[in-house]
Every structure is written in structure tokens, then in C-alpha cells.
Amino acid sequence: MKFTTIKAEDKKLILLDQTVLPETLTYNEYTDYRGVIKAIKRLEVRGAPAIGIAAAYALALASEAQVDITLEQLSKVMVDVAQEIKNARPTAVNLAWAVDRVMEKVQKYDGDSLDEYRRIFWAEGDAILKEDEKMCDAMGRHGAQLLPDEATVLTHCNAGALATGGIGTALAVFYKAKEMGKNIKVFADETRPLLQGARLTCWELMQEDIDVTLLTDNMAGYAMAQGKIDAVITGADRITKNGDVANKIGTYAVAVLAKEHGIPFYVAAPESTFDKFLESGEQIIVEQRSPGEVTEGFGKPTAPAGVKVYSPAFDITPHKLVTAYITDTGIRPGGRK
Numbered sequence: 503m504k505f506t507t508i509k510a511e512d513k514k515l516i517l518l519d520q521t522v523l524p525e526t527l528t529y530n531e532y533t534d535y536r537g538v539i540k541a542i543k544r545l546e547v548r549g550a551p552a553i554g555i556a557a558a559y560a561l562a563l564a565s566e567a568q569v570d571i572t573l574e575q576l577s578k579v580m581v582d583v584a585q586e587i588k589n590a591r592p593t594a595v596n597l598a599w600a601v602d603r604v605m606e607k608v609q610k611y612d613g614d615s616l617d618e619y620r621r622i623f624w625a626e627g628d629a630i631l632k633e634d635e636k637m638c639d640a641m642g643r644h645g646a647q648l649l650p651d652e653a654t655v656l657t658h659c660n661a662g663a664l665a666t667g668g669i670g671t672a673l674a675v676f677y678k679a680k681e682m683g684k685n686i687k688v689f690a691d692e693t694r695p696l697l698q699g700a701r702l703t704c705w706e707l708m709q710e711d712i713d714v715t716l717l718t719d720n721m722a723g724y725a726m727a728q729g730k731i732d733a734v735i736t737g738a739d740r741i742t743k744n745g746d747v748a749n750k751i752g753t754y755a756v757a758v759l760a761k762e763h764g765i766p767f768y769v770a771a772p773e774s775t776f777d778k779f780l781e782s783g784e785q786i787i788v789e790q791r792s793p794g795e796v797t798e799g800f801g802k803p804t805a806p807a808g809v810k811v812y813s814p815a816f817d818i819t820p821h822k823l824v825t826a827y828i829t830d831t832g833i834r835p836g837g838r839k
């Protein structure tokens with residue numbers, strides 16, 4: 503990849519600011535965990551795996567911030583900090599998963615060194631980042647085998663290197679297919695209201711010389727009807743035990759359209775996105791975003807002042823619309839017959 507989305511260096515967290523792409527490539531440095539929470543909320547770092555990694559490092563930053571403190575006091579403070587970080591965004595399971603994983607690890611520490619205790623946070627953040635990178639490669643390899651030698655694939659939102667610690671989930675499939683010599687073209691939904699498809703997916707794929715065509719969300723149905731799309735691959739923010747998928751708002755509509763047109767609908771996600779507790783999609787908390795993202799998303803008003811706005815950030819695609827799940831451990835069948 504020609505860019506790095508997230509990295510930790512010298513006890514700092516460095517994030518590529520995705521709010522200003524594709525205009526500007528800017529990196530912001532964080533030493534304060536509350537700054538990272540804000541960055542997660544304002545989508546400076548976004549995408550389920552990436553916010554999990556950022557959350558793990560936010561814990562590490564918080565552990566460094568407390569200076570005159572005993573180990574016992576710090577471990578109590580960290581329990582509250584963990585909850586504060588988990589509250590940043592509710593839908594992607596990877597965020598809570600990463601925080602719980604780090605906290606479980608540190609809670610096993612039975613030494614008496616504050617420095618050693620703090621190092622566990624950083625080491626676990628590094629481990630999550632490295633594992634994510636490997637999982638992305640594996641998803642890419644498995645998913646690429648599903649595609650024919652030539653295909654045009656529609657994707658929604660950004661499930662690429664910008665959303666993970668590696669080469670992405672859905673977009674990893676395109677990168678690996680290209681390495682395998684396949685001729686894959688991508689149609690990228692614009693992804694209103696925040697344009698992750700237009701701003702991020704198109705930018706990312708163009709950096710990597712993947713053939714990408716932008717369309718607005720309401721053009722996907724016609725593109726399918728015209729026979730322009732051979733498959734759909736999206737990422738996921740949470741997959742419940744029955745296979746229901748939370749992903750960026752608009753994914754459900756694309757899945758319905760794919761079924762209507764007999765086009766396979768694949769969901770690419772690492773094991774960390776599979777929720778081990780929730781039974782089905784109705785139990786997922788869907789984040790609601792601020793009305794301004796819909797009414798002033800282009801830097802000027804696009805709706806009358808004071809209009810009521812409905813703005814869920816995600817929707818739920820029932821498992822019966824999913825052809826298969828592309829995971830790091832292999833392909834799992836979906837519920838679509």
C-alpha cells in the first residue's frame with residue numbers, strides 16, 4: 503500500500519485523517535486517548551477493524567497519562583477508560599472486541615511494575631494490528647478464488663486498507679485477484695451521506711491501479727439491470743450468530759437488488775467482526791449520526807433549515823440475502839438460496 507492508515511510509534515498513535523481525503527493526505531498524532539475517541543467519533547479513523555486497533559492503542563495512551571499513581575489505582579482507572587472508549591461508536595463489534603481483549607490481557611498481569619503493565623497495552627495493540635494485517639491477506643486470498651478471471655464487482659462504502667490494519671476486507675479481494683492475474687473492475691457506490699465510497703474507495707483503488715468506476719447509490723439498481731455487475735462484495739461492522747450483517751447504510755438495499763438480479767452478494771469480514779453473543783440483527787445497536795451530515799454534507803446547505811432528518815449510519819442485511827461470507831479462515835455459506 504502507498505499509505506499507512508494507522509500506526510503507533512514512540513508512544514504516539516498516528517492516524518491518517520480520512521475526513522479530508524481525497525483532497526489532502528494528512529497524518530495526525532495522538533498522545534491523549536480522549537483525542538482518539540474524538541477521532542473515532544468524527545470518522546478520522548473509521549471502518550470496523552481500524553477503529554478496533556485505534557481503541558486498543560487509545561487504552562495504551564491512557565495508561566501512560568497517569569503519572570503519580572499506583573498500579574492498583576491505575577488498573578481501576580483503566581476499567582472506566584475502557585468503557586469510555588467502547589462508547590465511542592456502538593455498531594462495529596471490533597471496537598468493543600479489541601478493548602475487551604486488551605483488558606483481559608492486562609487483568610492477568612500479576613507483577614508489580616507499572617512500566618511492565620503499561621507495556622502490555624502497547625504490545626496487545628501491536629498484536630491486534632499485526633493479526634489484522636494477516637487476516638486481510640487471508641480474506642483476500644479466499645475471496646479472490648470466488649471471482650472468475652474477468653468480472654465487474656460492486657462495492658459499498660470503504661472496506662479497504664483505509665478501514666483496517668492491512669489491505670482491507672472487501673477490497674483485499676480485488677488486490678489479491680489482481681495479483682493472481684484476474685481482470686477485475688470495480689463499481690464503487692458513492693455511499694451517502696459521508697461519501698466513503700467516492701472519497702475513500704475510489705481514492706484507495708486508484709492509488710493501487712485498480713480499475714474503478716464511481717456511481718451514486720441510486721444508480722446501482724440500473725447498473726445491475728443493464729448486466730454491468732457480476733458480483734457484490736461489501737465489508738461488515740458486525741455479523742450476528744445467525745449471519746445477519748450490520749454494514750454501512752445502503753448495504754441492505756444493494757443486497758436486495760443483487761438477489762432480484764441473480765447476482766451473488768458476498769460479505770468479507772475477519773473473525774473479530776463475528777459477534778459471539780448477539781443472536782440476530784434486531785439486537786444490534788445502530789448508530790444514528792448528526793442531521794448536519796445529511797443537510798450540509800457538501801459544505802453548504804442541501805436541504806431547508808430545520809427539516810427533520812433520519813440518519814442511521816448502518817443497516818442490517820438479513821442472512822437470507824447473503825450468498826457467502828469471505829473470512830480469514832475460509833468461505834462460509836450464507837443463507838441465500
Ligand code: MRU
Nearest residue numbers: 548549550659661665737738750
Ligand atoms: O461509518 P464507517 O465509515 O466506519 O463505516 C464503515 C463500514 O460500514 C465498512 O463497510 C465496515 O466497517 C467494514 S470495514 C472493513
